[in-house]
Amino acid sequence: MWLTRLRRKDKIPAGVAALLRQCDQALFAAITGSDTTAMARFVISFGHLHEAVARSGRLRQDIAPYQPRQSRIWEPPPGFARQLELQLASALASLAETRTERAMPALRPLLTRVTRSRDRLMWADSPATGTELLGSTLAQALAQAHRLRLQTLKAAVGDTELPAAEFPVGQTVALPVLERFVDGECDDEVIANYLRGLMALGWTTSQPTPAHHGRALNPVLSVLLPFFAADPFRLVSTWGPDPVTLTATLRPRPDWIGRLIAAGPVGVLDDALLRLQLAGCRPLVGRPPDRAGAVAVHHTDGTRLAAALLMRVHIRDRAKALSAATATRPDKASLVTT
Incomplete structure (x- = not known):
């Protein structure tokens, strides 16, 4: 076991030793059932511990990155706090290119100090995005991960076509949850802490889908969301x-995605509205100087939007967004699947 190998090491740095004790205490409490929050503490502590080992040149020589063999589902108790942040972290941690890789989260090599070599994980000097996975940098790290993935997809198909951007495997995020992330109505530090641990462990969670409370969909999100289906x-x-x-x-x-990060949604929105019209979907959402469009663009952060578009969303929710943005409605014969 990874924790056992670490415990047997001599002269462990003080910071690593403290995190190891936190992991052991939380794991013991979870096993004995004495604390309903213990498993959450273990997930967070393990993520911090794994990152601390990744930063230690001496420990990295003998301790390889933790490599889960199968995906596991953690079921938080009813009424568990921070469900919004945990839902977002779990959805991100579950993203994968194929079902056989579900125990190896696709974002892990992009967001943490690991790299993949065939079927093995190896330490890297820094995350592939060049951005640390912290609460203050969560949106930037996710947006850069999205940018890198689109570049990889484009290189794979060449200049002849535009690739489908959505991850084929992973939990979906409900529209109310996605909107709250775009609007900054969540604790990014908590999301980053959960995400770091869930990716390292290869875990996801099982949680109920929140009800939609009837809030109007962000017009900028409603225009761009259908393009990532x-x-x-x-x-x-x-x-x-x-x-x-x-x-x-x-x-x-x-x-x-690069343009959203660099300059915000205005130029990308113009491009998307034109492409919707060419596809036969007449836009109902205005663009500046239209007042509604101008307000939406002004208040929508491009980096958070780029990060949100990385997440999987149910095809029916993408169709709802398309219907909110254009003079179309989903056909009763259902959506096309390839």
């Missing part, structure tokens, strides 16, 4: 006097 949409257009059924395949441009 894996599958096309079968829609009914209400552009003209007679409804017309159409199939729309929407793909983001590879530079959109």
Whole structure:
């Protein structure tokens, strides 16, 4: 066991030893059932401990990164605090390219000091994004991870087509949760702490989907969200006097995430609205100098939006977003799947 190998090391740095004790105490409390919050403390402590080992040149020589063999589901007790942050962290930690890789979170090599060599994990000097996974840098780290992934996808298909951007495997995030993240209504430090631990352990959580409380969808998010779907949409257009059924395949441009990070949503929104119109989906959401569009763009942070678009969203929720942004509605025959 990884923790056992670490305990047997001589002259462990004081900071690592303190985190190891925290892990042991939380794990003991979780096993004995004496504290319902113990497992949460263990997840967070293990993530910090793993990162501390990654920073220690001496320990790294003998202790390889923890490599989970299978994905495990942690079921927090009912009424568990910080469910919003845990839902976001769990969804991010579950992202994978194939089902056989679910125990190896796809974001782990991008966000932490590990790199993948074939089927093994090895230590890296810094995260691939170049950004530490902290509460103050969470959105930036996720946005940069999204940018790197789009670059990789584009390189794989070349210049002939735009690739589907959504991760094919992973938990989906409900629209209310995604919107609260975009609007900054969550504790990024808590998300980062959970995410670090869940990725290292290869765990996800099982939690109920929150109810939608009827808040209007952010207009900028509603325009961009459909472009990051894996599958096309079968829609009914209400552009003209007679409804017309159409199939729309929407793909983001590879530079959109970089542009959101660098300059915010204005230019990307213009591009997306034009592409929606060309696809047969007449935009209902205005752009500056339209007042509603200007207000939405002004208050939507481009980096948080780029980070949010990395997450998996159910195809029905993406269709709702498309219907909110355009003169279309989902066809009753259901969405197209490839």
